Amino acid sequence: MSSAVETVPAKSNDWALWLRQIGAIFRLEIEKNFLGRRSILIYLIALLPLFPLLIFALVTPPGREWQDINQYNMLYAILYNGLMLRTVVFFGCAWIFMNLFRGEIVDRSLHYYFLSAVRREVLVVGKYVSGLVTSIILFTSTTVVAMLLLFLPHIYSQSVRFFTEGRGLSHLLTYAGITMLACVGYGAFFLVVGLFVRNPIIPAVLLYFWEWLNFLLPPVLKKISVIHYLNSLVPVPISQGPFAVVAEPTPAWIAVPSMLGVTILVLILAAYRIRHLEIRYGSD
Amino acid sequence: MSSPDQLIIFDNVSKFYGEILGVNRVNLRIAPGITSLVGPNGAGKSTLMNLMTGLLRPTRGSITLVGIPTDQPQELFRKVGYCTQFDSFPRGMTGREFVNSFLIVHGYDRKRANELSQIALERVNLVEAADRKVAGYSKGMRQRIRLAQSIAHEPSILILDEPLNGLDPMVRAETIALFRRLAAEGLHLIISSHILHEVDMMSDRVVLLNNGYIVAEGNIHGVRDEMEEHPMQILIRCDQPAKLAAYVFEQNHVVEARLHDDRRGLFVKTRDADRFYLKLNRAVADGEVNVETVAPVDDDLSAVYQYLIGPSGGSA
Numbered sequence: 001m002s003s004a005v006e007t008v009p010a011k012s013n014d015w016a017l018w019l020r021q022i023g024a025i026f027r028l029e030i031e032k033n034f035l036g037r038r039s040i041l042i043y044l045i046a047l048l049p050l051f052p053l054l055i056f057a058l059v060t061p062p063g064r065e066w067q068d069i070n071q072y073n074m075l076y077a078i079l080y081n082g083l084m085l086r087t088v089v090f091f092g093c094a095w096i097f098m099n100l101f102r103g104e105i106v107d108r109s110l111h112y113y114f115l116s117a118v119r120r121e122v123l124v125v126g127k128y129v130s131g132l133v134t135s136i137i138l139f140t141s142t143t144v145v146a147m148l149l150l151f152l153p154h155i156y157s158q159s160v161r162f163f164t165e166g167r168g169l170s171h172l173l174t175y176a177g178i179t180m181l182a183c184v185g186y187g188a189f190f191l192v193v194g195l196f197v198r199n200p201i202i203p204a205v206l207l208y209f210w211e212w213l214n215f216l217l218p219p220v221l222k223k224i225s226v227i228h229y230l231n232s233l234v235p236v237p238i239s240q241g242p243f244a245v246v247a248e249p250t251p252a253w254i255a256v257p258s259m260l261g262v263t264i265l266v267l268i269l270a271a272y273r274i275r276h277l278e279i280r281y282g283s284d
Numbered sequence: 285m286s287s288p289d290q291l292i293i294f295d296n297v298s299k300f301y302g303e304i305l306g307v308n309r310v311n312l313r314i315a316p317g318i319t320s321l322v323g324p325n326g327a328g329k330s331t332l333m334n335l336m337t338g339l340l341r342p343t344r345g346s347i348t349l350v351g352i353p354t355d356q357p358q359e360l361f362r363k364v365g366y367c368t369q370f371d372s373f374p375r376g377m378t379g380r381e382f383v384n385s386f387l388i389v390h391g392y393d394r395k396r397a398n399e400l401s402q403i404a405l406e407r408v409n410l411v412e413a414a415d416r417k418v419a420g421y422s423k424g425m426r427q428r429i430r431l432a433q434s435i436a437h438e439p440s441i442l443i444l445d446e447p448l449n450g451l452d453p454m455v456r457a458e459t460i461a462l463f464r465r466l467a468a469e470g471l472h473l474i475i476s477s478h479i480l481h482e483v484d485m486m487s488d489r490v491v492l493l494n495n496g497y498i499v500a501e502g503n504i505h506g507v508r509d510e511m512e513e514h515p516m517q518i519l520i521r522c523d524q525p526a527k528l529a530a531y532v533f534e535q536n537h538v539v540e541a542r543l544h545d546d547r548r549g550l551f552v553k554t555r556d557a558d559r560f561y562l563k564l565n566r567a568v569a570d571g572e573v574n575v576e577t578v579a580p581v582d583d584d585l586s587a588v589y590q591y592l593i594g595p596s597g598g599s600a
Contacts, residue, residue, distance in 0.1 A: 017391045024388040028374075036375060108372035111339055115368075116389045117361035117437070275355070279339040280301070281370065 021118045025126025026133075029100065033134040038099055045092045046138040049083045049146045057153040069158050072151050073171070077236035080175055084146065085230055086211060089139050089182045091204075096135050097190035098200045100127040101274075111279045121271040128191055128267060135183040143179045147172055171235045178233050185226045185259050188266040195273045215240035219247035229255040289351040291315055292336065292441065292472060297345035299331055305496040306331040310345070312491065312501065314474065318467045320483040321476040322585065323493035324593060329476040330369060332493070333445050336474070337366045349441055350472075361390070365434035369445040371426060373418045379429045380405065380414040383436050390437050404436035407462060409455070423450035431459070441472040448477060460486050484585040492592055499592045508583050514591045515539050515553040516583065518560065521576040525550035528564075528573045535563055551581065 033039060065071050104110035113123050151159035151168070162168035189207065193200045211227040222228045222245075231237075232249035233256075250258070292314040299306035307328040321329040334340040335347055338354035352359045373382060383404055387397035405414045408428040413421065418429060427450045435442060444463075448456050463486055467473050477483045483490065484504065492500040492507070500507045508516065521544075522528055528550050529541040538560065540553035554560040557580070568575050581587075 020391055020393075021389060024385070024391075028385055028389070032375070107375065108370050109374045111368060111370060112374065112386055112433075113389065114339055114357065115337060115361055115364075115366050115434075116386050117358050117391065118389055119358045122358075276341065278341055279334065 018119070018122050021122050022126040022129065025113070025118070025123060026130045029127055029130030030133060033096060033130060038095070038103060041095055042092055042134070042138060045088055045095065046142045048088055049079065049142060050149060053079075053146055053149040057149055061154065067155060067158075069151075069155060069162050069166075072155065072159075073236050074238070076147055076150050076175075077234060077238045079146065079150070080143070081231065081234065081238055084139075084143060084175075084179065085182055085227065086208075088142060089135070089179060090186060090208060090211065092139055093131075093135050093183055093186035094190050094200075094204045097128075097131045097187045098194035098204070100131050100191055100194060102194035102200055105281065108281045114279060120274040120277075124191075124267065124271050124274055128187065128270075131187050131191065132183055135187060136180050139183060140176045140179050143175050144172060147175065167235070174233065174235045178230050181233070181256065181259055182226065182230055184263050185229075188263040188270070189226070192266050192270045192273065195270055195277065215244040218245055222247050223250070226259070229259050288348070292349050292474070293347065294332075294335075295346045295348075297335060297342045297347055299335055299340060300343045306340075307335070307493070307496045310498055312498070314472065314489075314491075316467075316470055316472050317488035318463060318473045318475060318486055320487040320490045321474065321493060322478070322480065322483055322490050322589060324478075326495075327493040327593075328496040329493055330445055331496075332491075333366070333368075333443050333474065333476060336443055337364060339366075339368075361439075362437070363439055364441045364443065365437065365439035366443040367430045367434040367445065367447055369449075371423070373426070373429075375419070376417070378415050378417055379410060379421070379425075379432070382418055382429060383414075383433045386433060387436055392437070400436050400438070401432075404432040407435060408432045409458060424452060424455055427451060428455070428459075435466070440470070441474070442466060443474045445476050446478070447475060448479060448482060456482075480586045480589055481584075487585075490585060490588075492589065494593045500588065504585050504588060505583060508580075508588050514582075515555045516557045516560075517581040518552050518554065518557065518578060519544065519549055519581050520552065520564065520578050521549045523548075523574045523576075524572075528567065531567055531572055532560065532563060535560065 033042070101110065104113070114120070151162065159168070163172065190200070190204065193203045197203055211225055214222055214225050214227050214231075217225075228247075229250055233252055237249070249255075292312070294310045294312040297310040298308045310332065321332060323329055331340065335342055336349065336354065338357055338360065341355070347354045349360060349364055352363065354360060374385075377385065380401055383401040384397050387400055388394065392400065401414075402411070405411045408431050410425065410428050410432060413425055418426065421429065427447065431444070431447060434444070447463075448459060451459060460482065463473055463475065467488070475483070475487070487504070489503050490501065490507065491498055520528060525543050525547065529543065529552075532538050532552055533541050535554070537556035538552055538554045540551070542551045543549075544551060552560065561578075564575070564578065567573055582591075
């Protein structure tokens with residue numbers, strides 16, 4: 001057998017090779033994410049906000065206030081915060097990103113990647129990007145469709161004006177951007193959890209409660225969460241209730257780079273972890 | 285003597301799973317050719333192979349394969365292929381997709397990956413089933429598709445954990461022939477097996493493991509020769525076995541001489557086979573006996589295994 005080196009780029013061309021490998025891993029993973037047996041739950045989660053909105057679309061709400069676009073703005077803000085961010089994106093990302101590695105350990109197929117001539121850090125990047133693209137496509141679509149589904153059926157002409165001439169489009173894009181940022185942040189967290197913890201449900205539930213109780217936390221602790229930064233970016237702030245500890249929202253120019261910075265640190269941690277990861281399916 | 289860049293080197297390697305011993309104080313230098321790891325279940329064969337391929341990290345010591353440390357997969361797996369015992373596959377793939385996709389992950393372009401997959405599938409005789417889903421394969425086919433995946437990128441070191449498991453006799457023979465061809469091409473083949481006569485047939489050298497320790501290594505006959513506490517047993521078929529018994533029993537290295545049940549042969553146990561053969565030659569030359577055949581009875585892997593590891597040695 002001849003050496004494979006002549007057809008695989010040499011070391012001087014590492015970046016080109018890594019990009020090709022990331023592309024190859026991405027293609028394998030994206031197919032699994034969208035078409036694998038684990039994808040059914042993701043679709044159900046992504047469709048979750050659309051079911052009540054579909055029903056709502058068929059019912060004409062009573063009262064004059066429902067002819068006011070601001071009512072819908074507020075309703076969407078509440079829906080987005082409570083259902084989209086804290087439930088759909090959170091649990092969707094948990095399922096997608098935890099399964100990137102943990103799922104392969106459960107299926108006993110991770111070793112095929114480990115036995116390929118690919119740096120394990122490249123594997124982390126390839127898998128993370130595939131998870132990110134999957135979650136962004138699904139949950140950003142849900143964000144957009146949910147907003148249109150709430151606004152358009154009841155006050156169609158007002159809504160069209162709102163999206164074409166008013167702040168509607170800007171709100172829509174902001175919500176979509178926040179969803180993407182949430183996928184970036186939660187995705188990195190759950191990727192690492194899947195690498196470190198044998199049963200990732202427990203840390204996921206702990207984070208879930210931490211994020212839900214964020215409104216009760218003192219300002220310093222609020223900042224050790226993803227939801228605080230995401231809430232700082234929403235175009236329509238909502239009241240967090242009478243018991244909420246009020247804290248200044250973090251400006252977008254700090255919130256976005258902070259989230260991205262922490263994500264990079266978390267991914268570096270994932271890369272360190274995977275370099276030392278052993279294949280011992282029996283103990284997993 | 286091979287240079288370190290041609291060898292697989294274990295330098296004082298130990299692996300513990302918590303407090304459980306995997307392997308302990310392994311020092312090995314493996315040259316090209318077929319090397320078999322032999323030992324009962326739990327002896328440490330798979331641990332050694334997983335250490336060699338970086339799937340496990342040594343608790344102590346270091347391992348290099350042709351000069352490459354095992355924590356550099358991007359370099360290592362251009363030269364190494366590993367067919368593991370894990371009988372699991374990524375879901376939903378056909379055999380061809382399975383081989384192909386990991387070649388693309390290696391960094392090959394699609395066209396070259398297709399060519400290499402085809403060659404590998406031909407080598408393991410699985411072309412006809414290549415476009416069927418792996419999930420529908422028999423155990424033997426799954427074994428062969430894993431083998432195809434491990435050889436597809438044309439490695440110079442091939443590590444095979446129980447590669448003959450699940451294969452029918454015909455395919456078994458073909459696979460052993462393939463291993464021989466690969467070894468003849470200059471590859472390192474590291475094979476674990478518990479089917480001793482097959483190991484004996486195909487191996488250039490063996491590493492015997494028991495309870496995480498290497499109990500012997502090297503050419504099987506060389507290993508046998510060094511087992512002085514177990515005298516070599518030789519069967520001589522001749523016309524006058526009783527006379528030959530009296531003749532050889534004068535030698536102090538002969539510890540036992542026993543007539544064969546059919547009284548047409550003599551079993552001799554000797555601590556020095558070379559001197560015994562010289563003495564026997566002299567007897568023949570002097571016309572003392574007419575010898576038909578001379579054959580060592582316990583100069584094979586099974587005997588060495590029995591002596592070193594014992595009959596309770598797991599499945600072996």
